[in-house]
Amino acid sequence: MGDSFHLSTADLVALAFFLFVWVLHTLASDGKLVSRMSLTTAMNVQREAWMRTMAEREIRIVDTAIMAGLQQGTAFFASSSLIAIGGCFALVGASDQVVSMLSDLPLGATSSRSAFQMKVFGLVLILAYSFFKFGWAYRLFNYCSILIGAVPIPHGEA
Template sequence: MNLPDYLALALFSVCWLAFAWVTGQKKVLPRVSLTQAMGEWRRHWIMNSLYRDLKMIDTQIMAGLQNGTAFFASTSIFAIGGCFALLGATQEVDAVFRDLPLLSHGGRSAFELKVCGLTAIFGYSFFKFGWSYRLFNYCTILFGSMPMAERARQAPEAARAAAERVIRVNILAAANFNAGLRAIFLSIGYLGWFAGPYVFMLTTLFVFFVLLRRQFFSDARRVVLADVIERSDSPSESGVFKPDPIGHHEDSL
């Protein structure tokens, strides 16, 4: 470990925190991120479910969200196991790195330290996916307690309060899922550290800008915000995204 290694690690941490901040639940930039827009579409979905009694579609969506979270949680466990297997083969890997040209090799101790860092990243992602799965489970229970369409019409305020609970838990579950997925994406940039600190910086910046493009300049974002952009006077919307025609909420993302 030398100064470039510490600088590369600091850059990795800054990129991680900055990306989480600009794409989080609170709007900190004039341009709405894809994650924030999808948070509003979650609200739109739950509010619409108040006015239909047949909720099989909604339960299928909930099951799909849970299954996707469980898949990535299992993937994180396998990745952690692969890291421990890599630690067990440190001597063989160290011999391979010594023979490779144009690579900055810091020795066996540095390699083990880097693998431990990679293990910590996958451990973080597993805890995020695990908590997201639990929150989606809670969200399903809360969704089951929502009133039927007739009762929602008779007591709209109570129905909206019940829907709001489901919305908030669903958005929290999605935030934890996104945090775990972000860790997996950034672990690709972390792999550059094994080739040296300067490669680590390049791969970190590459992954960081790819993720930023997906959040703020991707085709998926344009599709999600198509109706908002068409209603806007300028190509880049600056207002708060509210797709819900049923009811507006002051605390929208």
């Protein structure tokens, strides 16, 4: 019960660095840091060209295969996020043993049990966020697959 929650200076610096990099990555991937076209914008142009080409095809096996591959990758990362969340809960359950083991390592700084649990809880939040993002992407792939199936056959070929 006397376990106090205390983050070291290194912990606070690591947290600040992580948040800084997260914001920087978000701004960079949205194309707000540079004036040239971002990868996301370039991919949007290519996806639009792909859909125009797909609408001209009578047989869309290639398009459905591409969608299936993309959807499987998204499902893999969503399930990996869930497995990692389970691993974090296992860490919380064994936090006394983990903190004891980490204190035996020559890392310089040790963490209290409650501080360790708070760090793991932070990982759980990040992994839960990633799970929901991948889950949403999976849902969007389902919608896109339905829309590909609904595109009419090109005129004059039916």
